[in-house]
C-alpha cells in the first residue's frame with residue numbers, strides 16, 4: 001500500500017516528455033510547474049511564508065498558482081490562442097491544467113517532428129509566460145501578447161536551429177510555421 005502510493009507520487013516524473021529542442025532550464029521549469037513546485041505566491045504561502053495577498057498580479061481575478069499563471073489566466077489564454085493560431089492547430093482547452101494541455105498537443109494528428117516542434121513551442125511558451133509574470137511582479141513591467149509571441153517565436157526558432165537536425169529551417173518558414181519536416 002505504502003509502496004504503491006509512493007510509486008503513484010512519482011508518476012508525473014516518468015511520463016513527462018523530454019524534448020531536446022527546448023532548453024533544459026525551460027523543461028525543468030515546466031516539470032516543476034506541473035507539480036505546483038514553482039515559487040508562485042500561493043506556493044510560497046503554503047510553505048509558510050507570510051504573504052498577505054496571493055491574487056494573480058496579472059489579472060487580479062484568481063489565486064496565483066502555476067496552473068493559473070501558465071494556462072488559465074486571461075493573459076495566458078490569449079497567449080495560447082495566438083500560439084494555436086500561429087501553429088495552425090485548433091484552439092486549446094485552457095480550462096484544465098498543464099498536463100491536460102500537453103496531452104492535447106500530443107494527440108494532434110501531425111507527423112512526429114512537427115509534434116516535437118509544437119511541444120518545444122509549448123514548453124517555451126510557459127517559460128516565457130513565467131518570465132513575463134516575474135517582470136510584472138518584480139519590476140511592474142508587462143509585455144503585451146504580440147510582444148510575447150515574438151519572444152516565443154524567436155526562442156523556439158533558436159532551439160530548432162541549434163538543437164534539432166532541422167537547421168536549415170528558415171526564419172520565414174518558422175514564423176509562418178510552414179515546415180517540411
Ligand SMILES: [Zn+2]
Nearest residue numbers: 056058059073
Ligand atoms: Zn491571472
